[in-house]
Amino acid sequence: MGNQNQKNSNRRKIAYVSTLGTTQLHLRNPWIIAWWSAAFPGLGHLLLSKYLRGFFLFIWEVFVNIKAHINLGIYYSFIGEFDKAKEVLDKDWILLYAATYIFAIWDSYRTTIDLNNTYKLAAREDAEIASFNMGAMEINYLDKKTPINAFLWSALLPGGGQLYIHRIITAAFAIAWWIVILYFSKLLPAIHFSLLGQFEQAKSVLDVQWILNVPSVYGFTVYDAYVNTVENNKLYDWEQSKFLKQQYQYPKFNMPIKDGTYRSDLMYIVATFAYNNYLELAVTAIQMKGVAKERILAAPLDKRGEERRLFDNIHYSDGLSLIDLAAVLGTIFMLLGSIYGFVLEWGPILWGLIGLGSGCAVGIIIKLMVTKKHNKNRSKTLKESEVVLIIECEENELEMVKKTLWENHALGVSKLDFSHMT
Numbered sequence: 001m002g003n004q005n006q007k008n009s010n011r012r013k014i015a016y017v018s019t020l021g022t023t024q025l026h027l028r029n030p031w032i033i034a035w036w037s038a039a040f041p042g043l044g045h046l047l048l049s050k051y052l053r054g055f056f057l058f059i060w061e062v063f064v065n066i067k068a069h070i071n072l073g074i075y076y077s078f079i080g081e082f083d084k085a086k087e088v089l090d091k092d093w094i095l096l097y098a099a100t101y102i103f104a105i106w107d108s109y110r111t112t113i114d115l116n117n118t119y120k121l122a123a124r125e126d127a128e129i130a131s132f133n134m135g136a137m138e139i140n141y142l143d144k145k146t147p148i149n150a151f152l153w154s155a156l157l158p159g160g161g162q163l164y165i166h167r168i169i170t171a172a173f174a175i176a177w178w179i180v181i182l183y184f185s186k187l188l189p190a191i192h193f194s195l196l197g198q199f200e201q202a203k204s205v206l207d208v209q210w211i212l213n214v215p216s217v218y219g220f221t222v223y224d225a226y227v228n229t230v231e232n233n234k235l236y237d238w239e240q241s242k243f244l245k246q247q248y249q250y251p252k253f254n255m256p257i258k259d260g261t262y263r264s265d266l267m268y269i270v271a272t273f274a275y276n277n278y279l280e281l282a283v284t285a286i287q288m289k290g291v292a293k294e295r296i297l298a299a300p301l302d303k304r305g306e307e308r309r310l311f312d313n314i315h316y317s318d319g320l321s322l323i324d325l326a327a328v329l330g331t332i333f334m335l336l337g338s339i340y341g342f343v344l345e346w347g348p349i350l351w352g353l354i355g356l357g358s359g360c361a362v363g364i365i366i367k368l369m370v371t372k373k374h375n376k377n378r379s380k381t382l383k384e385s386e387v388v389l390i391i392e393c394e395e396n397e398l399e400m401v402k403k404t405l406w407e408n409h410a411l412g413v414s415k416l417d418f419s420h421m422t
Helices: 002-008 030-039 043-047 051-068 070-078 082-088 091-125 147-156 160-164 168-185 187-195 199-205 214-247 277-288 320-340 347-375 395-407
Strands: 015-018 021-024 132-134 139-141 267-273 296-300 387-393 412-416
Touching: 015 132, 015 139, 021 168, 021 214, 030 043, 030 091, 030 214, 030 320, 043 051, 043 091, 043 214, 051 070, 051 091, 051 168, 070 082, 070 091, 070 320, 147 160, 147 214, 160 168, 160 214, 168 187, 168 214, 187 199, 187 347, 199 347, 214 277, 214 296, 214 320, 214 347, 267 277, 267 395, 277 296, 277 387, 277 395, 320 347, 387 395, 395 412
Parallel strands: none
Antiparallel strands: 015 021, 132 139, 267 387, 267 412, 296 387
């Protein structure tokens, strides 16, 4: 009863797994969120999973931007035709636009700070979450995925990365609006002409008002997919670590050393795993073959500070901050390339892509230079091993246990042999 009351007393949870996706709290840089709201109002709120507010601000941005001709004004201003910029801007709508634009930036910044504080409180409460949700229409569950795959799918089809990680709401919204932007901007015909080398035709077919929406929306979908894959992987690790500590840390486990002496009467297998489904498949398979749960000890490892990696993968989530600046500069340079591409020879499509690649490269280089000093004094450690299993075995169980562990992708397996100890 005491445990049940404790569970019910939790006021905050780190995550919620539903049919439509996994919504979670995690620490975010408020300046990065504010920047995405500046790039396109509503995007910062979507990163925070504040969907209703994000959808409202996004649609408002599209509607009022068209009415005020904001993007046309930006285009003419950047190419130096200031008189045309003044002519195209609608004074009535632009004054209405300004207040909402500023609100979107301010509110996303404020909300990020609030959610960061809420995350800290939720982490201290350490409330359990349901890691599996099955409904009539869909199944959703915590799983580990590769961030670069999410990145690539969104790069090929904005919203595709969100589908890959089961963020159905964001995916549906992103794909729908990407289709709208493609249609009105005439981006696909322009890509066709650019690939044929017909750059003047590519310029003439594009709608400037709509094409300037592409860098922000495209950059957001790629960044959102990557970031949320990283955070979902971290959430999976946290939930599995919590599960292992609750289920496989029996207080009366027969440790290999008792009263300072080795226990030569017992046999032990030690194995290391990364956090993944194979770890649970291994221990449950061993249990089904006769090894009691009380004879299995799981020790999730706390990691020491590590060097950052350039790219996150299914096991490591260290490089997120390296991607932040790359995404920001990539979007900015892509926008500038798209604008000046109308007056340069190769056209806005190729110059937009050049800007995207250049901005991402500059962002990564800057972050690597900044973090190099930070990481200089950090020791390198074996990062693959995240969980240690110690399994008490009888002699006739040794080969079965080792085989099961190897079949389920153990990183290392060893038998503790105390026969030579006296």
